[in-house]
Every structure is written in C-alpha cells, then in structure tokens.
Amino acid sequence: DIQMTQSPSSLSASVGDRVTITCRASQNIGNYLNWYQQKPGKAPKLLIYAASSLQSGVTSRFSGSGSGTDFTLTISSLQREDFATYYCQQSHSTTFGGGTKVEIK
Amino acid sequence: QVQLQQSGPGLVKPSQTLSLTCAISGDSVSSNSAAWIWIRQSPLRGLEWLGRTYYRSKWYNDYAVSVKSRITIYPDTSSNQFSLQLNSVTPEDTAVYYCGRERHIAASGYTWFDPWGQGTLVTVSS
Numbered sequence: 001d002i003q004m005t006q007s008p009s010s011l012s013a014s015v016g017d018r019v020t021i022t023c024r025a026s027q028n029i030g031n032y033l034n035w036y037q038q039k040p041g042k043a044p045k046l047l048i049y050a051a052s053s054l055q056s057g058v059t060s061r062f063s064g065s066g067s068g069t070d071f072t073l074t075i076s077s078l079q080r081e082d083f084a085t086y087y088c089q090q091s092h093s094t095t096f097g098g099g100t101k102v103e104i105k
Numbered sequence: 106q107v108q109l110q111q112s113g114p115g116l117v118k119p120s121q122t123l124s125l126t127c128a129i130s131g132d133s134v135s136s137n138s139a140a141w142i143w144i145r146q147s148p149l150r151g152l153e154w155l156g157r158t159y160y161r162s163k164w165y166n167d168y169a170v171s172v173k174s175r176i177t178i179y180p181d182t183s184s185n186q187f188s189l190q191l192n193s194v195t196p197e198d199t200a201v202y203y204c205g206r207e208r209h210i211a212a213s214g215y216t217w218f219d220p221w222g223q224g225t226l227v228t229v230s231s
Binding site: 031055094 | 151152153154203205210213214215216217218219220221222223224
C-alpha cells in the first residue's frame, strides 16, 4: 500500500496568515493527489484534484502543487472559515493522509 | 447539483450485518462517467476507502482488501441509489460511514471524490 504522510499534524495560525501543509507519498504517484477540507461533524469537501486543479466553486485562496512524492497545499490568506482539518489522498490505490488540523492562534 | 442522502441504522450488534443506503439526486447510479463509493472514518483507522460500484456497459465492483470477504456494494437502478452491506461486524467496524461519487478525467486516470453524503455514525455494540 502507498502510505501518505502529512505534516504538520496540527498548526495554529492567525487570520491573514499564509499556511502551507505538506503531504509525502511512500512512492511516486505522479500527480494523482487530491486535497479535502473537513469541518467538525461534516463530510470532507474536495478542494484540489490532480495535485493542482482547483475544484469548481472553491476559493482561489487554495492552491496545490507538487508531483512524484512531495505535495503542498497552500492557503494564501487564512480566513475564519478555513479553520478545519485537511487531508491529502492519493488516487492510484486510494489512501488518505492522517490529516492536518488548522486551529486559530 | 448532485446530492447524496444516506440512511440506515446507527447501531448494529456484533456478528450482524451493517446495511446503509445512499440515495442519489442530480446524477444516475448507472452513469458511465461516475463510480459510487463507500468510505469510513474512525479515530483508529482514519479515512478508509471500502469499495465502489460502477456501470460501464455492465456492473463492476472493487473492494478494499481489508474488508473484501465481508462487503457487498450494489446498485438499485429503480430507486437511483446504492447500498453497502458489511457482514460479521465487530466493534472495530465502528466508524462514520460516508457514501460518495467518484469522478475522473477520461484517459488520464485522475479520479477524485465529490460530493460526499452527510455521514452516518455506526456503532457496533451489543
């Protein structure tokens, strides 16, 4: 199985901060990487697919980059509604990272 | 806009069968450009893909190795929904279960899950 490792597991940030979350795959997955946002008690919501394609309707504050084994989700200017847990998912054989919880500083 | 509405019991006894249904609006379970999935989430296992059903001139299924001997995912075309059955459950199957739609870019192999159902907390306990 392809293992997905996210870092950090949690972070504290302020409104307006630039936030970067990293996801590393245990083997080369090309661009087969998606990002989701999950708020408490809600289902995950797709943000980015194919490593860098923004899902329709998602704010351009979110961007994704990377290929191979190392990927990044960036929130350009953190807003209050962005406080949530973020997951990466490799779509070769479908496994998820452990999540990164973004909390208010 | 595609919406998925889950239904089913929140409490199942050990050794019995977990059954959940996902009703689709805004798309068809028989779509040739989608697959219909079940994923679960627990503190122990995180997000775990369980399997999918999809139609490409005939029906196909794929299941996670971890549950392959116990799981069935099947469509109901008359009601435009799909269902999950997980047999012989144990307390380790306690989780929030989500249904979802898998989309893809043809010929590229890129796939993603959108949207998801609202989730159902299923507790396995006597």
